[in-house]
C-alpha cells in the first residue's frame with residue numbers, strides 16, 4: 001500500500017499551527033513504525049517486576065514516553081500474541097501520543113479525590129486502561145462503547161487490566177442524558193476521519209475524503225451535545241481525535257464554546273515534548289501532535305471545565321441482592337481484603353464491587369446496558385465457588401490460592417487452551433501463572449488437568465518451532 005497522502009488533505013492542513021508540509025510528507029513516506037506500550041501499575045507493583053517485563057520485551061533497552069509515567073517505546077515490535085505477559089495484563093500496547101490524556105487529567109482534576117469518570121467512546125480500551133491507572137481506588141470509571149462487538153473487546157481488555165472499580169457499558173451517547181450532572185470527568189476520544197494514523201496504517205488512506213471529514217465533524221457535535229448534560233457543574237470534558245483536520249479539532253472547540261457554558265483549560269507543556277499549542281478563533285487552546293515533530297502518531301486534545309450545569313438527579317435506592325452474612329465467608333479465602341467489597345448476586349453470578357461504589361454501580365445497572373461490572377467472582381455451587389476468569393485476571397485474587405508457574409512453552413500451550421503438560425502436587429482450582437503473573441484457571445484432577453482458559457481468548461497462532 002502506498003503512503004501517498006490525499007492532496008486535498010495536505011491542502012486543507014496548510015496554515016495550521018505547526019504544520020510543515022515537507023517534513024510531514026517525508027515522515028509519511030518513511031513508513032517508520034513506532035511501538036509503544038504502557039505498564040499496568042496495579043499488576044507490576046515493584047520496580048523489579050517492571051524492569052523484568054521491559055527486559056523480556058527488549059534486551060537492547062527501552063526508552064520513556066516523555067509525557068507518560070508508565071509509557072515506554074520499544075526499539076522493535078515483538079510478537080505480543082506470543083508473550084504471556086501481554087495476556088496477563090502486564091501492559092497495554094498503546095500509541096504514544098494518546099498517552100497524553102494523562103497530562104490532561106493531571107492538569108485538570110485532583111486524582112486523589114473520589115471521581116466518577118466516563119470514557120464515552122472507549123473501545124478497545126487504550127484511554128480507559130490509562131484512566132483506570134490514574135484514578136484512585138475509590139473512584140469509578142464507566143467505560144462505554146456503542147458498537148456491540150467492540151464493547152465485548154473492551155470488556156475483555158478491562159478484565160485483563162484487572163481492577164474492580166470499572167463498569168463497561170454498551171450504550172448510545174444519548175442514553176447518558178438519564179444521568180444528568182453525574183460525572184466529574186467525561187472523556188470523548190471521538191470517532192474521526194483518522195488522518196493521524198495514516199503513517200502507521202496506510203490502508204486507511206483511501207477511506208479519507210473531505211466529505212467524510214464533514215460527516216465526522218457533525219457526528220462529533222452530536223456526541224458532545226448528547227453527553228454534556230451528564231457532566232456536572234465544574235466537571236471536566238476532555239476531547240480528543242486522531243485527525244489533523246481543523247473541522248474535527250479547533251472548529252469543534254469553537255462550536256463547543258459558542259453553544260455551551262464551557263471554559264477552556266490549558267495543559268502545561270514542556271518544550272522538549274514538541275507538542276504544538278493551537279489556539280482556535282474563539283481563543284480555545286488545543287494540542288496538536290505531529291509525527292514529524294515527536295515520537296507518536298497524529299493526535300489532538302483539548303480540555304474544558306463546565307461552568308454551570310444540571311443538578312444531579314436524586315435516584316431511588318435500588319433493591320439489590322447482596323450475598324448474605326452466611327454466604328459471604330465462602331468468598332473470603334479467594335480474595336484480598338474481602339471486607340472492602342460487596343458481593344452482588346447477578347443471576348447465577350457473584351460480582352465483587354468495591355463497597356463505596358456498590359450503590360453507584362447498581363444505579364448504573366438500572367440506567368445503562370452493562371456488559372461488565374466490578375469483577376465476576378464466579379458461581380456459588382453446592383460445595384464450592386466455581387471461579388470465573390475475571391477473578392483470575394484481577395488484582396483482587398488472594399495470594400494464598402495455589403498456583404503453578406509455567407515455563408514459556410507451557411504458558412503458550414495453556415493460552416492455546418491445550419494441556420500445558422505439567423505435573424503439579426496441588427489439586428483442585430489452581431492459578432496458571434507465568435513469572436508469578438496469573439493467566440487463568442485450571443482444575444487439577446487426580447488423572448488430568450482441565451484447562452479453564454476462556455475459549456474466545458485463546459491464542460490461535462502456531463507456536464511450533466518456538
Ligand code: SAM
Pocket residue numbers: 098120121122123124125126127128145146147150173189190191192219223
Ligand atoms: N478511546 C479508544 C481507545 O483509546 O482505545 C479509541 C476510540 S475510537 C477513536 C472511537 C470509538 O468511538 C470507536 O470505538 C467507535 O466504535 C466509537 N463510535 C463510533 N460511532 C460512535 C457514535 N456515534 N457515538 C459514540 N461512539 C462512537
